[in-house]
Amino acid sequence: MNFFNRLFHSPRTTFGKKRLSLPERLEPRLALAAESVGSAFLVNDFFVGNQSTENSAQAVAVSGTNQIVVFEGKGSVDDHGVFAEILSASGTTSVASFQVNTTTDGEQHSAAVAVDAGGNFVVAWAGRGVGDKAGIFFQRYSATGAALGSETLVNTTTGGEQIAPSIAMAGDGSFAIAWSGVGTGDASGVFLRRYSAAGVAAGNEVRLNTATAHEQIAPDIAFDATGNMIAAWASRNQDGSDWGIYGQRLDATGIAQGTEFAINSTTAGSQNSPAVAVDPTGGFLVAWQSFA
Numbered sequence: 001m002n003f004f005n006r007l008f009h010s011p012r013t014t015f016g017k018k019r020l021s022l023p024e025r026l027e028p029r030l031a032l033a034a035e036s037v038g039s040a041f042l043v044n045d046f047f048v049g050n051q052s053t054e055n056s057a058q059a060v061a062v063s064g065t066n067q068i069v070v071f072e073g074k075g076s077v078d079d080h081g082v083f084a085e086i087l088s089a090s091g092t093t094s095v096a097s098f099q100v101n102t103t104t105d106g107e108q109h110s111a112a113v114a115v116d117a118g119g120n121f122v123v124a125w126a127g128r129g130v131g132d133k134a135g136i137f138f139q140r141y142s143a144t145g146a147a148l149g150s151e152t153l154v155n156t157t158t159g160g161e162q163i164a165p166s167i168a169m170a171g172d173g174s175f176a177i178a179w180s181g182v183g184t185g186d187a188s189g190v191f192l193r194r195y196s197a198a199g200v201a202a203g204n205e206v207r208l209n210t211a212t213a214h215e216q217i218a219p220d221i222a223f224d225a226t227g228n229m230i231a232a233w234a235s236r237n238q239d240g241s242d243w244g245i246y247g248q249r250l251d252a253t254g255i256a257q258g259t260e261f262a263i264n265s266t267t268a269g270s271q272n273s274p275a276v277a278v279d280p281t282g283g284f285l286v287a288w289q290s291f292a
Contacts, residue, residue, distance in 0.1 A: 043085050045097045049074030051083070055110040057166040057220060065089060065119030065143050070111035072125070075099055080107040082125045086145050095145040101137070102151040103129040108137075112177075114169035116197070119143030124165040124177045129153060134161040136179045140199050149199050155191065156204045157183045162191075170223040173197030176254075178208065178219040178231060186212045190219040190233045194254050208248050210260045211238050216246075222278040227252030230284045232263060232274040242270040245288050268292045 044051040051073035053059035061068045067087040075081050078099060086095035101108040106128030115121040124138040131153040140148040155162045160182025169175040176194045183191040189209050194202040209216040214236040221231045229250040234243045245263040250256055264271040269292035278284045 038091060043069050043097060044071065044073070044083065046075050049079075053111075055164075056112055057110070057164065058112040058114060061113045061115035061121055063089075063115045063117055063119045063121075063143075065117075066094060066115070066121075067091065068113050068115055068121050068123075070100070070113045070123055072109045072111050078104045078108075080109065082108045082111040082123065082127075084111075084113065084123055084141075084145075086143075098145065100139050101125065101127070101129070102139075103127075103137075106133065110164055112165050112167045114167045114175055116169055116173040117171070118173075120148070120173065122167060122169065122175050122199075124154070124167045126163045126165055126179070132158045132162070134163075136162045136165050136177060138167075138177060138195075138199075152199065154193050154205070155179065155181075155183065156193075157191075160187070164218055166220045168221045168223050168229070170227045170252075171225060172227070174202075174227070176221055176223075176229065178221045180215075180217045180219060180233070183207060186216070188215040188217070190216045190231070192219075192221065192231065192250075192254070202254065206254065208256075208260075209233065209235065209246070210248075211235060211246075214238065218273055220274050220276045222276045222284065224278045224282040224284075225280050226282070228257075228282060229254075230276055230278060232276045232286050232288075234272040234274060234288075238262075239264070239267040239271075241267045243272045245271050245274045245286065247276075247286065264288065264290070266290060266292055 053071045070084045082100040083097050085097040088094045100123045108127035110126040112124045129137045136154040162181035165179045178192045180190045191205045193205045208231050216235045219233040232247045235246050248260045271290045274288045276286050
């Protein structure tokens with residue numbers, strides 16, 4: 001198994017005007033050296049059964065005020081739920097681990113978290129909840145861990161299964177959640193729904209993928225400094241050889257800019273599990289794993 005990445009820049013034109021048909025590939029970047037601060041410590045406070053971040057698209061979120069870790073597993077009153085712990089900016093525990101999901105029937109899993117500059121955060125997950133037996137949900141919190149509003153269903157299509165949520169937050173505190181599964185126009189696609197900072201939906205779910213043959217899975221999303229977004233996902237049999245990585249740009253209102261585009265240049269074998277990040281100028285980096 002190998003890991004790859006591509007670095008892109010955003011064309012110097014505004015959304016809605018003529019742009020390059022595909023992002024331009026730039027030079028490789030080198031990682032800076034990093035040193036650990038303090039020792040490793042246990043996050044979960046309940047020690048029976050398993051607690052894991054294995055299925056989390058974003059298990060950690062960091063602001064200048066706090067740091068949040070989310071995980072799934074067994075808790076004191078839930079056999080398989082979603083939990084969070086809040087750390088201070090220096091890494092000490094501010095709020096011990098607590099249960100996020102209100103619905104405890106069935107399983108809740110695949111937790112993902114995003115935080116704004118003030119430390120307020122949103123946790124998304126997949127599983128059983130009010131309105132869907134296998135859907136995507138979120139819960140908002142203040143920087144101190146006080147719940148804001150209630151557990152909320154994200155997907156508007158409630159037939160079939162929706163899984164693998166990814167979450168991103170814009171500079172103004174608005175956020176978006178992407179997932180894969182059954183939705184409008186595709187029985188196995190990737191979808192997105194956007195929300196205001198107050199948790200009010202900005203329209204219904206939208207499909208990210210244009211190609212609907214075969215499966216599209218594992219979306220990841222990121223905002224730039226002005227609220228534009230990049231989404232990446234894995235698509236099966238679209239590049240001619242099992243799984244490949246594709247992307248789509250969206251403007252600050254959620255409107256797709258151009259069409260979906262292929263990201264991986266090596267198409268032999270399988271490329272999957274994309275992760276995306278955006279720099280302040282709108283350039284973006286996509287990494288994935290390849291079985292070639």
